[in-house]
Amino acid sequence: MTIRDNFSVLAQASKEAMRRYARRFNRASPAWLSAAGKTPERLILAPQDLRTPDTAAAKDIYSGRFFLAGKMVDCTGLNPFQQVDAPKSWQVDLHGFGWLRHLEAEGSALTKSNAQALINDWLSIQTRSRNTLAWEPEIVAKRLISWLCHSVPVVEAATPRFYQAWLKSIGQHISFLKYRSSEFPKGMPRLTARIALAYAANCVSGQSANLKNAQNMLDEELSIQILEDGGHISRNAALAVDVLALLLPLRQSYARLDIAPSQTLISTIDRMISAIKFHQMGDGNLARFNGVSAGRPELISTILFYNDSMGKPPEIARFSGFQRLAMGDTLLIADTGAPPTPEYSQHASAGTLSFELSSGPNLVMINCGTGVSKESKLAPFARLTAAHTTATINESSSSRYYQGGRFFNLLKDRIIAGPKKVECVREDGTDHKQFTASHDGYLRNHGIIHNRTITMRNRGTHIEGTDSFAGHGNKQLNSKKPARFDIRFHLHPSISAGKTVDGKSILMMGGNELVWKLTCIDCTPEIDESVFFASSSGPKRTKQIVLTGDARSTPSIRWLLVKEDKLH
Numbered sequence: 001m002t003i004r005d006n007f008s009v010l011a012q013a014s015k016e017a018m019r020r021y022a023r024r025f026n027r028a029s030p031a032w033l034s035a036a037g038k039t040p041e042r043l044i045l046a047p048q049d050l051r052t053p054d055t056a057a058a059k060d061i062y063s064g065r066f067f068l069a070g071k072m073v074d075c076t077g078l079n080p081f082q083q084v085d086a087p088k089s090w091q092v093d094l095h096g097f098g099w100l101r102h103l104e105a106e107g108s109a110l111t112k113s114n115a116q117a118l119i120n121d122w123l124s125i126q127t128r129s130r131n132t133l134a135w136e137p138e139i140v141a142k143r144l145i146s147w148l149c150h151s152v153p154v155v156e157a158a159t160p161r162f163y164q165a166w167l168k169s170i171g172q173h174i175s176f177l178k179y180r181s182s183e184f185p186k187g188m189p190r191l192t193a194r195i196a197l198a199y200a201a202n203c204v205s206g207q208s209a210n211l212k213n214a215q216n217m218l219d220e221e222l223s224i225q226i227l228e229d230g231g232h233i234s235r236n237a238a239l240a241v242d243v244l245a246l247l248l249p250l251r252q253s254y255a256r257l258d259i260a261p262s263q264t265l266i267s268t269i270d271r272m273i274s275a276i277k278f279h280q281m282g283d284g285n286l287a288r289f290n291g292v293s294a295g296r297p298e299l300i301s302t303i304l305f306y307n308d309s310m311g312k313p314p315e316i317a318r319f320s321g322f323q324r325l326a327m328g329d330t331l332l333i334a335d336t337g338a339p340p341t342p343e344y345s346q347h348a349s350a351g352t353l354s355f356e357l358s359s360g361p362n363l364v365m366i367n368c369g370t371g372v373s374k375e376s377k378l379a380p381f382a383r384l385t386a387a388h389t390t391a392t393i394n395e396s397s398s399s400r401y402y403q404g405g406r407f408f409n410l411l412k413d414r415i416i417a418g419p420k421k422v423e424c425v426r427e428d429g430t431d432h433k434q435f436t437a438s439h440d441g442y443l444r445n446h447g448i449i450h451n452r453t454i455t456m457r458n459r460g461t462h463i464e465g466t467d468s469f470a471g472h473g474n475k476q477l478n479s480k481k482p483a484r485f486d487i488r489f490h491l492h493p494s495i496s497a498g499k500t501v502d503g504k505s506i507l508m509m510g511g512n513e514l515v516w517k518l519t520c521i522d523c524t525p526e527i528d529e530s531v532f533f534a535s536s537s538g539p540k541r542t543k544q545i546v547l548t549g550d551a552r553s554t555p556s557i558r559w560l561l562v563k564e565d566k567l568h
Contacts (some may be wrong), residue, residue: 026289045203047249049149052298053105068093069371095134097146112157131186138189141196144173148203186343202253219264230275231320232273234344236291237279271274282358287333288369291347294536325433329360330460344416350399352439354388363492371533382533390485398441463561469551483551493542515564
């Protein structure tokens with residue numbers, strides 16, 4: 001790391017250490033301890049869970065097998081909440097209780113009894129300590145929301161003694177979130193906590209006095225985290241799906257109680273739905289930028305069902321930093337924004353100026369995406385610039401992450417350095433759509449600015465691209481330092497690729513006789529191995545096209561993508 005990077009790390013670590021100290025200090029605060037004993041009298045409303053249930057999963061759970069976060073753990077005969085050796089991501093999903101939807105959907109007396117028994121298993125061990133993973137802020141908020149959404153079958157099977165114990169724990173959850181949410185980590189933990197408190201104000205007896213305050217706190221957090229174009233401040237479009245899956249049932253619960261939702265909530269929902277439409281590729285899934293993993297088409301379709309506007313998505317996400325070129329059935333989405341601030345960057349990728357391309361329902365060029373399992377040894381590689389359809393310099397990334405050292409527990413996975421200046425100019429005409437963008441992520445270490453221009457023509461059948469490299473102030477490179485570039489075009493696993501007879505072009509072939517051809521004017525394209533991380537079944541082998549050279553001798557690389565009518 002450079003000296004400037006070291007100062008940045010020290011400042012971020014100090015800030016995070018103070019925040020964590022405040023959380024530990026407030027853990028036993030008088031307000032939290034005095035309020036923790038208040039028990040609600042009853043539950044009065046169960047919001048709808050928009051996520052798709054799976055009755056087969058309910059049968060597995062009844063048998064003691066939990067498939068969560070891409071991992072199956074067999075807990076037959078054991079309390080699942082004591083499986084401390086299971087993968088952390090699995091434990092996070094287990095303690096979040098989102099799987100209750102499967103038991104409710106199955107609907108039998110056995111599954112209702114099973115749901116109650118599992119909640120009772122949790123209550124028997126997790127009320128003893130607030131220092132376990134189960135009491136991480138975002139997990140607490142998700143658990144409370146799941147309990148409220150799926151309370152009806154649990155209450156139907158409940159004994160008075162269990163119901164009272166459960167209500168007491170629900171009261172403790174509310175107090176925990178109410179008195180400590182301001183110290184929660186920025187991003188989804190704090191936002192989910194505010195959403196959970198809004199749920200509780202609607203769904204739990206005795207909480208009506210908190211309704212206005214819960215609305216105001218949520219509005220404040222939405223104003224901070226949701227940008228004017230509907231994107232999340234982390235620049236991860238998948239989080240917009242997660243947030244909307246919670247906000248839409250909340251809006252419905254206000255209607256059921258004949259309470260007017262805030263204008264902030266209404267406008268935020270509208271903007272976020274527009275943002276999801278913006279990021280949808282031809283196959284209906286989201287483009288893989290900044291932590292987007294395996295697709296959730298059912299949930300996305302459910303959310304878009306609430307969309308009142310039938311218009312086309314916007315072409316520029318100015319505040320989030322993305323461009324959308326769409327002509328005919330061809331769609332290209334590009335990342336033309338700076339990385340998020342460190343507090344929101346734990347899942348952000350070094351993919352500045354990368355793009356994805358779809359042709360009809362077929363994905364053609366992609367970013368490698370994020371895997372389902374965050375514990376995978378491959379997970380860090382998915383965030384590198386080399387895992388994106390853009391250029392690397394000297395096999396380095398345009399953004400750098402904190403991956404080890406004395407502050408690892410404080411700053412793990414945060415961006416500590418990256419592009420500071422990302423510029424983009426859009427130019428659309430009657431017969432073309434174009435953007436020109438640049439970033440300085442390689443300037444400090446390599447003295448290079450990366451410029452990229454992409455133009456779409458002929459109803460999307462021709463895409464012209466130019467990647468160029470310049471020195472400070474966009475002046476001509478004049479350096480003795482190595483300046484190797486690798487411009488990568490990662491292909492979706494469904495696409496096969498091969499060289500043309502003359503070796504100057506690459507043919508890409510997919511289903512329904514889909515054929516695209518990439519030709520590079522300034523260097524010879526080669527085919528190499530790649531990995532598609534964002535698959536629900538685990539990483540898949542795929543291919544990538546690579547253009548390689550030295551930026552000092554070849555400062556401008558022109559390439560052309562043409563959609564062929566059929567294979568000649």
